[in-house]
Amino acid sequence: MSKHTNGTNGNERNAAAATATAALRVPEVDIVERKDEFLVLLDMPGLTLQDIDVTLEKGQLRVTGRAPARHEAAARRLVEEFAWGGFERSFRVGESVDAANVTAHYQDGVLQLRLPKSQAARPRTIEVRGS
Amino acid sequence: MMLDRFPTLTTPARWRDEFDRLFDDFFAALPDLRPLASLTTSAFPSMNVWEGEQGLFVEAEVPGLRLADLEVTVEDRELTLKGERKQPEEANAYYHLRERGAGRFTKVVRLPFPVDRDKIEARLENGVLTVTLPRAENARPRRIVVQESR
Numbered sequence: 001m002s003k004h005t006n007g008t009n010g011n012e013r014n015a016a017a018a019t020a021t022a023a024l025r026v027p028e029v030d031i032v033e034r035k036d037e038f039l040v041l042l043d044m045p046g047l048t049l050q051d052i053d054v055t056l057e058k059g060q061l062r063v064t065g066r067a068p069a070r071h072e073a074a075a076r077r078l079v080e081e082f083a084w085g086g087f088e089r090s091f092r093v094g095e096s097v098d099a100a101n102v103t104a105h106y107q108d109g110v111l112q113l114r115l116p117k118s119q120a121a122r123p124r125t126i127e128v129r130g131s
Numbered sequence: 132m133m134l135d136r137f138p139t140l141t142t143p144a145r146w147r148d149e150f151d152r153l154f155d156d157f158f159a160a161l162p163d164l165r166p167l168a169s170l171t172t173s174a175f176p177s178m179n180v181w182e183g184e185q186g187l188f189v190e191a192e193v194p195g196l197r198l199a200d201l202e203v204t205v206e207d208r209e210l211t212l213k214g215e216r217k218q219p220e221e222a223n224a225y226y227h228l229r230e231r232g233a234g235r236f237t238k239v240v241r242l243p244f245p246v247d248r249d250k251i252e253a254r255l256e257n258g259v260l261t262v263t264l265p266r267a268e269n270a271r272p273r274r275i276v277v278q279e280s281r
Contacts, residue, residue, distance in 0.1 A: 080180075
């Protein structure tokens with residue numbers, strides 16, 4: 001099991017976000033390396049497709065999702081564990097990724113990115129011949 | 132294989148009882164004024180609860196869950212949200228990063244007033260569950276007319 005790279009857990013992040021409503025939260029991520037692709041899963045609930053931006057530029061993959069302003073009826077807050085506003089997270093992408101063929105898919109609040117490996121980075125089986 | 136990978140911020144049931152009792156004593160004279168916030172039992176999912184004139188509005192972040200993975204129940208004065216987030220363990224794959232939690236969760240919210248059970252509505256959209264719980268008729272705020280003395 002991998003540990004969090006940024007040294008905080010989701011709740012700390014959420015608590016921090018709750019104090020500054022406008023701040024974008026850092027979504028929790030799984031990065032899975034398969035034989036011929038990387039799969040990146042980001043928990044970004046509450047967005048619609050139009051809210052999500054994925055850019056890959058100069059080796060940096062950047063994901064932003066801004067949640068639309070939410071109506072808050074005249075009400076009393078009893079529990080506030082997460083803030084609306086949106087998410088943002090960036091990744092460095094090496095040359096092992098075929099940047100032209102990255103795809104993104106959003107369903108059930110999870111953004112799924114598939115980054116195919118470049119031909120050079122794919123595993124190759126070398127045929128062993130007898131003499 | 133299913134691992135419980137949610138943060139271990141769970142409150143043991145035993146503590147909850149203690150906690151309840153503490154507030155029971157404290158609010159003994161004011162039976163309906165118990166605090167609501169602290170009775171959640173697991174860190175996942177993150178939740179917001181609002182109280183309005185019409186009732187209670189609850190939203191929970193459950194990315195990756197479908198309706199079938201969720202169970203919402205209201206009993207006595209508690210709203211319970213139960214579920215399981217399944218994460219298939221991939222064979223022949225290497226996890227560079229694994230922050231997203233998986234496993235079973237239970238979260239309990241104490242309701243600050245009686246609700247009309249027949250009119251509870253739950254909706255799941257883009258990984259956010261919203262539950263609206265209208266106040267029971269006898270729990271609606273009443274305006275008390277202040278009369279001028281003549």
